[in-house]
Amino acid sequence: MDKIKGTVLRVFAKDVNTDEIISGKYKYDELDIKKLAFHTFEAIDSKFYEDAKKVKNPILIASENFGCGSSREQAPWVIKACNVSCIVADSFARIFYRNGFNIGLPLVECKDISKNVSQGDELEIDFSAGIIKNLTKNETYKFKPIPEFMQKLLDAGGLMPYLLKNNGFGE
């Protein structure tokens, strides 16, 4: 994975938790992620699912600690199922961050991104160079490139395809 070009669909505040991304009340009933995705961000942003369809390659921006709370992998899955191409946040909660790479959803930690970017901005993200270009505002932001192992996960499309390709964890 080298570059992604897309439009900022939302700029979220600090501490968005996994209950807000997908409420625990749904995840025991529904095993079909596509159906579950209908409820993405429902509690804090009822138009999210519909709006996500209107934008090409939606990118989400968030302040600190995005995805805190439970380990539910349904959270990154439903976001991916809404066609989100990448999430850029000031920082992520640990389990969410790991889950993102495991399912092949690129996540970028970039300090102060939530202050610099607005909804509707066009961004171009270069993963290996660690650069985000804001085409609307004509600005550039730098981030620490993703560690090699995690880059491999993204290239493979997630942990499962990576394990299949390498016949396990190797060593």
Added chain:
Amino acid sequence: MSKTMAEKVLSKKSGTDVFAGDLIIAPVDLVFAHDGTMPLAIQQMGSGLSKQSVFDPNRVVGVCDHASPSPSEKVSNVHSFMRKFAVENNLQFFENGDGICHQIVVERFAAPWKVIIGADSHTCTHGALGAFATGMGSTDVAAIMVYGKTWLKVPESFKVEITGQLPEHVHSKDVILHVIGEITADGATYMSMEFLGDAVDRMSLASRLTMCNMAIEAGAKAGMCQADEKAREFLESHGRGKEYAPLAPDKGATYADEITVEAEKIEPMVAFPHKVDNVAPVTQFEDVELDQVCVGTCTNGRIEDLRVAAQILKGKRTAEGTRLVVYPASRGVLLQAIKEGIIETFLQAGASIGAPGCGFCIGRTVALGDGEVALSTQNRNFKGRMGNDNAEIYLCSPATAAASTITGHITDPRGA
């Protein structure tokens, strides 16, 4: 070079000297998941790895606890899916009513120096016994179920030094709420919180479990306590004395951050809606009227917690208009509570008692109504957590919960 507890356990497991920041492939001693996460892990195994068999059935645990006993057709179908997999693979499988996954793992499987991975964020609980335990998602867990290994970044450590004597009616729950209030919800992100100091040495294992359980609420990857005599006694009382081995950090180990807590100064604390790091002393909330008080969960549903609540409730009744709900953390806890007359005390006080499991915690078998206010011994007060986006949740210790049940509003247990 001196090591933290996390570095020691992960060095031993990976067979090399590792320090914070190193990426390792580690063998996993125990992997578990529940009805909210295991079905997705099973699907991942099937669709991603085309494998439906586990590496070692004795090291894989499945528990139906989150929506248990099943409240709906759909959940029952999910349970059936999971049960079928468990039977086919001969897993360690626990049914509706056996208890919360973490309590089952603590009672039967957790031990010092083990690497324990659960598909649940509160897996950090098990560090109270000196294990390196952390929560992961279903894909990770699927990979572990097949290969018995996982990739881990050795975390930096955050030292939480707790000194002195806790005042009466002040518990480890108040300490951890205080700490989270101080360092905030992302104060220990990616770190191992290591709880040290003479106050921790004196704490029961139950009290340590409560603190490690909530390490994730400060963003931590793991929570850890030393494996000492208390850990040995606990393992012995559960027939697993042989699994004991001492664990302590090396002198001079490097901590990325630290905080010291003087136990004498801690008051009963409350986390107010809708964030766990919204913390203040109980005395600031005494006018908050309560529709429901909840005692239980993997944070505070152990026998020690029920004892504390029952002692305050003995001979008293819940206030008119306030409901009390009690969910023991496991079948063993419920049995012991029955033997000690604790369940009788709760019932006479007007409580409804639920089957051991997560119960009210995520609103799956007990939900709040619109505009209702609950006070709970659980670990999270996020919006919608108890099944209703228009309800408010306050968090506290079992002592504060019991005292508040009697008055019907949030109440300082030091007067009870």
